[in-house]
Amino acid sequence: MHDIRQIRDNPAGFDAAITRRGLAPVSSDILALDAARRADISAAEAALAERNAATKLVGAAKAKGDEAEFERLRALVADKKDEIARLEAAAKEQDQRLNDLLMGLPNLPHDDVPDGADEAGNVEIHRWGTPRSFDFKPLEHFDIPAVRPGMDFEAAAKLSGSRFVVLKGAIVRLHRALAQFMLDTHVTENGLTEHWTPVLVKDAAMYGTNQLPKFAEDSYQTTNGWWLIPTSEVTLTNLMAGEIVDEATLPRRMTAHTQCFRSEAGSAGKDTSGMLRQHQFEKVEMVSITTPETSRAELDRMTRCAEKLLEALLLPYRTIVLCTGDMGFGARRTHDIEVWLPGQNTYREISSCSVCGDFQARRMNARFRSGDGKPDFVHTLNGSGLAVGRCLIAVLENGQQADGSVWIPPALHPYLGGKTVISPDGALV
Numbered sequence: 001m002h003d004i005r006q007i008r009d010n011p012a013g014f015d016a017a018i019t020r021r022g023l024a025p026v027s028s029d030i031l032a033l034d035a036a037r038r039a040d041i042s043a044a045e046a047a048l049a050e051r052n053a054a055t056k057l058v059g060a061a062k063a064k065g066d067e068a069e070f071e072r073l074r075a076l077v078a079d080k081k082d083e084i085a086r087l088e089a090a091a092k093e094q095d096q097r098l099n100d101l102l103m104g105l106p107n108l109p110h111d112d113v114p115d116g117a118d119e120a121g122n123v124e125i126h127r128w129g130t131p132r133s134f135d136f137k138p139l140e141h142f143d144i145p146a147v148r149p150g151m152d153f154e155a156a157a158k159l160s161g162s163r164f165v166v167l168k169g170a171i172v173r174l175h176r177a178l179a180q181f182m183l184d185t186h187v188t189e190n191g192l193t194e195h196w197t198p199v200l201v202k203d204a205a206m207y208g209t210n211q212l213p214k215f216a217e218d219s220y221q222t223t224n225g226w227w228l229i230p231t232s233e234v235t236l237t238n239l240m241a242g243e244i245v246d247e248a249t250l251p252r253r254m255t256a257h258t259q260c261f262r263s264e265a266g267s268a269g270k271d272t273s274g275m276l277r278q279h280q281f282e283k284v285e286m287v288s289i290t291t292p293e294t295s296r297a298e299l300d301r302m303t304r305c306a307e308k309l310l311e312a313l314l315l316p317y318r319t320i321v322l323c324t325g326d327m328g329f330g331a332r333r334t335h336d337i338e339v340w341l342p343g344q345n346t347y348r349e350i351s352s353c354s355v356c357g358d359f360q361a362r363r364m365n366a367r368f369r370s371g372d373g374k375p376d377f378v379h380t381l382n383g384s385g386l387a388v389g390r391c392l393i394a395v396l397e398n399g400q401q402a403d404g405s406v407w408i409p410p411a412l413h414p415y416l417g418g419k420t421v422i423s424p425d426g427a428l429v
Contacts, residue, residue: 001362002102004034008105017108018140020052020115020324030101037094041356044087051080083266103207104214107359109324110333112294116323122336123323126417128307129316131340132398140343141396142274145404147171149426151275153320163264163279170428174233174395175282177415179388181256182284186385190287190305192255197235199259200226209382218259228261240366240378247370250378251298252289255385257282275389276348282388288381291368292358295379296333302383303335306351309386313412316340316348332357335383343397350390353383355358382384 007014011027018026054076061070114123141147150171156164167175169356171374186192206212206227211219211234220228229235236254245252274282286305290298303319310317322334331354338347358377367375399407404424414422418427 001103001359002108003358003362004030004098004102007031008034008078011026012195014083014108018105020082020113021106021327022117022325023105026101026194029213030098033094033098033101035185037091037098040091040094041085042291044084045092047080047083047087051077051084051131053082055079069394071192074210089162100184100213100238103363105328106327107332107356109327110355112334114321114323115267115325117325119323121323122320122326123334124318124320126307126319127316127317128311131316131342134342136402138342138345138397138400140274140341141393142185143343143402144396144406145424146400146406146422146426153274160279165275165278170422170426171392173416173428174412174422175388175392176258177412178391178395179282179284180415181312181412182388182391183257185309185312186255186284186286186305189308190253192253192305195232195239197232197256197257198260199229199261201229201234201238202226204241204364205234208238208241209234209360210363218263220263229258229263231260231283231382232285233287234255236285237360237380237382238364240289240361240380241364242368244369245373245378247291250289250368251292253292254287254289255284257284257388275393278389284385284388285386286353286381289366290379290381291370292376292379295355295357295381297379298379299333299335299353302381302385303353306337306353306383306385309391310339310350310394313386313391313395313409314411315398315409316351328352328354330354330356333361337386339394339396341399342400345370348390351384351386352395354381356380356382371377 007030011031015025015027016409044114056078058070061073114121116122122258142151150167150169152166183194187194198358203212211230211385219230236256260281262279264277264279282356286302288302289300307317307319317337317339319337322336327334334352334354336349339350341348357379360380361377366378368378369375395409396406401407406422407423408416410418416428421429423429
């Protein structure tokens with residue numbers, strides 16, 4: 001959500017920023033609605049003052065026996081009442097139109113975000129690790145012999161349809177170990193506070209983190225109105241909704257491991273092989289609530305928290321800054337981390353860390369009180385730390401051996417009872 005006062009103060013600056021997101025200048029439409037709304041409010045206030053003044057005179061006219069003046073004033077009061085109702089209704093309509101317009105506009109990019117129309121404009125800023133050289137053709141995760149017994153897409157299709165999977169045996173243990181490893185690292189090393197949150201939320205929560213109204217088709221809604229969360233960004237960030245906290249309590253750094261649900265509307269035929277893009281999946285999410293002065297540095301910190309997980313798992317990766325045309329709706333700057341998948345011979349996204357500024361905070365009215373006592377909007381950040389299923393894919397593909405087994409990174413051994421390998425027949429050994 002954008003600050004209407006900033007648009008009034010600098011419409012040219014707002015248009016310059018919004019055009020970087022590939023949209024046409026829109027400040028004139030915004031300001032026209034804003035002016036009409038304010039004019040109706042002002043006229044309603046003036047009419048109310050006139051009605052109140054006339055109401056005070058009605059009794060006096062009656063007491064004097066001035067019947068003509070009494071009737072005139074009484075008619076004036078009635079007319080003003082109707083006028084006030086009409087003006088207030090018009091102002092409410094203009095306010096809704098203005099709100100709808102502002103709600104449909106993406107966040108403004110940071111000045112340091114590269115310009116670009118699509119992913120071709122993204123810029124790599126960091127790379128770690130060297131992709132392994134195989135003396136055999138590396139397979140995609142679902143074709144590795146050690147994986148086949150524990151990854152059943154046909155059973156999932158029988159239960160739920162496409163883009164679901166049933167995990168079992170060694171594979172589901174490895175999946176669970178990855179999530180626990182991520183949580184433990186965030187809590188003990190990165191200073192995040194672990195939460196457990198619902199996966200069903202009300203409309204207001206989805207509006208707060210900008211999934212609604214624009215992206216309703218990307219999520220699932222139950223018949224009684226709850227929404228299934230696409231990520232615990234929704235629940236963790238909305239813990240601040242309607243709150244005013246002391247500046248001394250910031251930053252608030254949170255993490256949660258949840259099931260996530262996405263309809264993937266509009267992505268037919270894209271990344272459909274294996275576990276890469278599922279309707280139901282798990283993520284360990286990171287959310288930070290900060291002051292405006294510290295949010296940009298917090299993005300770098302959050303990104304580093306995700307990167308260190310991949311380094312501990314010995315997985316090569318690269319970090320890129322998304323350009324203005326590839327950035328998410330609510331972001332001011334986004335760092336995507338892409339892990340190396342030898343089965344696909346490419347890097348694929350495993351984490352996306354974004355700073356949203358006060359964009360979400362305005363939608364959910366989340367504020368902090370600084371030393372001068374004046375409330376101001378917090379800044380919000382969110383990031384994957386990490387996508388558990390995609391991390392599973394990366395561990396399997398990077399650890400595959402010529403005999404069909406999978407080598408497991410040492411960081412996970414304590415979570416697997418000391419087991420170090422998945423044998424070609426799918427057993428942990």
